[in-house]
Amino acid sequence: MANDKPNQPQDESRRRFLKYSGTALGGVVLGGVIGGLVGANVKQTDKDETAEPGKSGTAAENKDYNQALMFFSQDQFTTAEAAAERIFPADDSGPGAKELGVAFFMDHQMVSQYGYNARDYMLPPYYKAEETQGYQLIFKRNELILLGLEAMNQYSNTKYQKPFAEIAPEEQDAVLTAFEKNETGIKDFPATNFFAMFLNLTMEGAYADPLYGGNRNMAGWKMRNFPGNQMSYTDYIEKEEFVKLEPLSLHDHLELG
Incomplete structure (x- = not known):
């Protein structure tokens, strides 16, 4: 053996x-x-x-991994964050775009199907579109946003000798107004197209479900007394008085389930 x-x-x-x-x-x-x-x-x-029961024993537990860049460079993110804050500034009613994480929402959208126009037909031939037909440019949305952010910095550097994020708030407002009124140009498309899309993304980032990167801590919803994604309203639908509900995110349903 x-x-x-x-x-x-x-x-x-x-x-x-x-x-x-x-x-x-x-x-x-x-x-x-x-x-x-x-x-x-x-x-x-x-x-x-x-570690203590219910705790991981690591510092990572308190980190928000949804607040991370996926598309923008740091400079592009800084420009987008500054511009969004002037469109949706903090005031007595609540936080502004920066605190709400709106620029992170934009960043995540740019790397999504929306940003790459994955569901749009983008091949030639190209014809002049009517205004009622919506977005009809040959650029992908993420390309348009990047070109617009670059153009804002160029305009700011030319007029104020500083990039957009470093100029005074009233000067930032003047730059944004120039783009809104199409008083400056962006290569190959009107500045108003960029401003309109950036404005929409700012508002969406302030009020979209936090799962998508913005509306941090559901503060955008709380300012509006919006209940978010509730599973049901059957307990309140027949009540005559206004019922204020603590808002819920889509992520909350995962935890409740």
């Missing part, structure tokens, strides 16, 4: 390899830096497992 004892060092070595390489994580061998981190943090992982 074969003796198992000579194999024990080899088995022990293999167990160590599995533990520190990360093979146990989904059956995938993790090499290089990731594999090293798995081994280096084994003791830390053991500590996390003893």
Whole structure:
């Protein structure tokens, strides 16, 4: 009969390899830096497992991962955020576009099917469109927004020697007004097209479900006493008095379910 004892060092070595390489994580061998981190943090992982019940034991729990850039560069985001704040500024009634995260909403829309005109027919031949036909430009929406943000900075640098985000609020208003009234140009399309789309995105970002990146903490809805995405109104529909409900996001239904 074969003796198992000579194999024990080899088995022990293999167990160590599995533990520190990360093979146990989904059956995938993790090499290089990731594999090293798995081994280096084994003791830390053991500590996390003893965290307070209901808590992960990590600082990441309080992070909002929906507030992350997917399309804009940092400069483009800063310009969009500053412009949106002038269109939807903070006042006594509540937060403005910046605090609501409207620029994050725009960023997420630009990388979506909406931003890429995925459901629009975009091939030639092209004909002059009527105003009632809606968006008819050959540019994708994300291209139009990027060209518009670049044009705003160029206009601001020419007139005020600073990019849009760094000029005074009244100067920012003047720049936006010039685009609204088509008093300046953008390459290959009217400035009013950009302003109209940017205005719509600002309002959508202030009042859309927070799941899409804006309306942070449902503050846009709270300013309007809008109940958000309630599952049912059967308990209130026959009440004569106004019923103020705490708003719910689509994400809340996942937790309630």
